Amino acid sequence: MTKVLILGGGGMVxxxxxxxxxxxxxxxxxxxxxxxxxxxxxPNGAKANMRLGSVADAGVVEALAQERFDVIFHLASIVSGQAETDFDLGWNVNMHPTWRLLEGLRAQHEATGGAxxxxxxxxxxIAVFGGPYPDKIGDEFLTAPQTSYGAQKAICEAMISDFSRKGFxxxxxxxxxxxxxxxGKANLAASSFFSGIIREPLNGMEAILPVPDTVRHWHASPRSAVGFLTHAAGLDTDLLQGxxxxxxxxxxxxxxxxIEALRSIAGQGPVDLIKPQADAAxxxxxxGWPRNFDPQRAIALGFQSEPDFDSIIHVYMDDDLPKG
Amino acid sequence: MTKVLILGGGGMVxxxxxxxxxxxxxxxxxxxxxxxxxxxxxPNGAKANMRLGSVADAGVVEALAQERFDVIFHLASIVSGQAETDFDLGWNVNMHPTWRLLEGLRAQHEATGGAxxxxxxxxxxIAVFGGPYPDKIGDEFLTAPQTSYGAQKAICEAMISDFSRKGFxxxxxxxxxxxxxxxGKANLAASSFFSGIIREPLNGMEAILPVPDTVRHWHASPRSAVGFLTHAAGLDTDLLQGxxxxxxxxxxxxxxxxIEALRSIAGQGPVDLIKPQADAAxxxxxxGWPRNFDPQRAIALGFQSEPDFDSIIHVYMDDDLPKG
Incomplete structure (x- = not known):
């Protein structure tokens, strides 16, 4: 029996x-x-043991750590826009619980004699990065986050790396x-519109486009996200070389x-539902976000995404678009 | 009156x-x-207001924050070797107090209406970096610390950057x-011998060299360190562009x-006092430490160091070697 915990298990991913x-x-x-x-x-979510609570509350992740899960997917997070407007909430959810979780897991490591x-x-x-950027961000590019969300993610990365290096x-x-x-619905992430401009029109609804259509960004489907996570759960971490x-x-x-991909798949009708409406914030x-990557290490390690945005739309239509 | 605080003001730098x-x-x-x-x-240190205490103790940095210093030099730290052997102490000194200090300063920022x-x-x-390295580490090279000390420093950097970005x-x-x-004396830093092999021989004492003499490393004098710190205190941080x-x-x-620089300045006698004695730890x-840099940004911003290791030895002889 492999015990799996998903922190943030109620969210979309x-x-x-x-x-x-x-x-x-x-x-x-x-x-x-x-x-x-x-x-x-x-409602009617995945069938699993469900635990209600906030990782930000005292004792919550500490108690979870005592259950000695074999695999922990840590997805619990306040999204970027919310972390930017509510500074305390961002740090209290996106940073401090990770520290407490790691300390709790280390205590179990030590209680089992290291077993x-x-x-x-x-x-x-990718919010751990900050501009100016090269055309493609390579695997050795610095992290210089320009949002609190990005800073919190970068800090958690460093904590997890060090606890891992020590073997805890x-x-x-x-x-x-x-x-x-x-x-589903739009959320408070600043990136929410990247989905909205495809999803809403495919469902016959208007979508707001808050940025110029020249904005370039870096995408993968929810199906790829699940693939990344499960692949990572089974990866030989020695290959990461620290x-x-x-x-x-x-x-x-x-x-x-x-938008062109949407037009080629669904025609002009849905595209006409996209309404430009600039939002400076x-x-x-x-x-400040990255636009393109050259992720050679991850590809060599077997991580896979879609080849193009048409494929990303097809994944949505296959997996999530209400039928009929 | 400019109020200056030096955390770690009892240390060498x-x-x-x-x-x-x-x-x-x-x-x-x-x-x-x-x-x-x-x-x-x-004893007989610099004439200033001296406060005894540990930044790791509850309430210490919070109380200091309430004094509204104009300039805070934050040098307080457990050294690398000690942070590696005492995991708790490292995080308790090198990471958590920085967070509490920033939160305390932010409270003062808010109490003054942002003034x-x-x-x-x-x-x-430079312990924020981890190998493999390019021949010279550029300003956009990733941080991938391979010690707890390096991880703690990288995390504090990210916190300070985000609190600064928000204007607190x-x-x-x-x-x-x-x-x-x-x-002075050797300390628990793993880097201590880099000084010891110059200082001890110049004082007529034996020095242990725990690594092969092919090891390349990156140095600056204490005088340069003071120059870096004071230059940073006066820098227009808009120039850092985030x-x-x-x-x-x-x-x-x-x-x-x-060793060759030591020989050229002080002769063979001191060099003969260097005793190779391998220390695997x-x-x-x-x-895992960096060996060379191409620090274009800092140079453009006016930071200066010595041109060569001979100069570094001369700084020691001018500033610190007991005379006569």
Whole structure:
């Protein structure tokens, strides 16, 4: 029996991951005990042990650590826009619980005489980077976050790397591309519109485009996100050679190219539902984000994404678009 | 009156800085109130307000923050070797107090309606980097620390950058080269021998060399360290364009080149006092450290170091070698 915990298991990616684990197991291992932890869960979500609570509350991650999960997917996070407007909340959710979790896991490691060394897969973000950028960001480019969210992610990466180097845990951090097309409603992430301009029109609804269509960004589908996470859970971390934060593969395209892909798949009707409406606050955040990567290490390690934005739209239509 | 605080003001660099401020003021400002904070002070040290205490203790940095210093030099740190052997102590001294200090300063910022924005100059380290390295580390090279000390420094950098970006403080982080030649006794830093093999022989004493003489490393004198710190205290941080951690200039040379410089200045006698005695633990730590840099940004911003290791030895002889 492999004990799996998904922190942030009520969120979109957490639910996708949980559904995948229920249906397919984890890298061939079907004998799983799956626990999801979050502040809320969707109705009719993935079938697993559900625990309600906030990682920010005292004692919560400490108690979870005592259960000695074999694999911990740490997805719990306040999104970028919210961390930017609510400074305290951002640090209290995105940074401090990771420290307490690591300390809790280290205590279990020591209580077992070193036998317990959980795998941690942490969802970091390309928001750890800050401009100016090269045309393609390579695997040795500096982290210089220009949002609190990015700073919090970079700090968690460093903590997880050091606890792993010492052998207390065996963790790695995945700098996820923007996940697109997100199903469901828009959220408070500054990146929310990248999904909205595809999802809303495909559902016959208007979508606001708050930035110029020349904006270039870096995307991967929710299906790829699940693939990244499960691949990371099974990876031989010796191959990381001490660099435990990875830039992942994705699709680089402009908003105009996103819209062209939508037109080629769904026609002009949906495209006409996209309404440009400039939002300076969102434009400022997005302007500081990376646009393209050359993620050679992750590709060599077997991480895979879609080849183009058309494929990303098709994943949404296959997996999430209401049928009929 | 400019209120200056030196955290870690009892240490070698802290004392050098304090002596400089007492004698020369800070960038032309002679109207200083200088407060030093540390767990211990040398006898007959720099004349300033001395406060005994540990930044790791509850309430200490919070209380200091309430004094609204204009300039805070944050040098307080457990050295690399000690942070590696005592994991808790390293994080408790090198990371958590920086967070509490920043939160305390932010509270003062808010209490003054945003008027109070202290300058913070934080001594980070080239230990934020981890191999493999290019021949010269450029200003955009990733941080991938391979020691807890390096991880703690990288995390503090990210915190200071984000609090600064939000306007709560105005900070920058200086990735100091190894400071050499340190006066006084050897310390627990893994880098201690780089100074020892010059200092002990010049004082007629034997020195242990724990690594092969092919080891290349990155050095600057204590005098340069003081110059870096005071220059940083007066720098227009807008020039940093959001990248508030700087690689500094220094001298790259091998241990063999250090020894040759010693021979050329002091003759064969002192060189014969250097005794090779391999230490695998030190060799392992040092092996993961950077060897050379191309610090274009810091040079363009006016930071200066010695041109060669001969000059570094002369600084020691001028400033610290007991006369006669």
């Amino acid at each position: 957490g639910q996708k991951l949980a559904h995948h684990l229920v249906a397919h197991g984890l890298n061939g291992d079907a004998d799983l005990s799956i626990t999801l932890h979050d502040i809320a869960f969707p 317990y060394v959980p795998r941690i897969v942490f969802t970091s973000s 845990v065996d963790g790695l951090s995945l700098r996820l591309p923007t996940i697109c097309v997100r199903p 660099r435990r934060a990875l830039n992942l593969p994705g699709v680089s395209c402009t908003v105009a190219e996103q 969102i434009a400022k955040i997005v302007d | 802290g004392q050098k800085l304090a002596h400089h401020l007492v004698a020369h003021g800070l960038n032309g400002d002679a109207d200083l109130s200088i407060t030093l904070h540390d767990i211990a002070f040398p 109070y924005v202290p300058r913070i100059v934080f001594t980070s380290s 403080v105005d900070g920058l982080s200086l990735r100091l080269p190894t400071i050499c030649v340190r006066p 990248r508030r951690a700087l690689n500094l200039p220094g001298v790259s040379c091998t241990v063999a080149e250090q 030190i060799a392992k730590i040092v092996d």
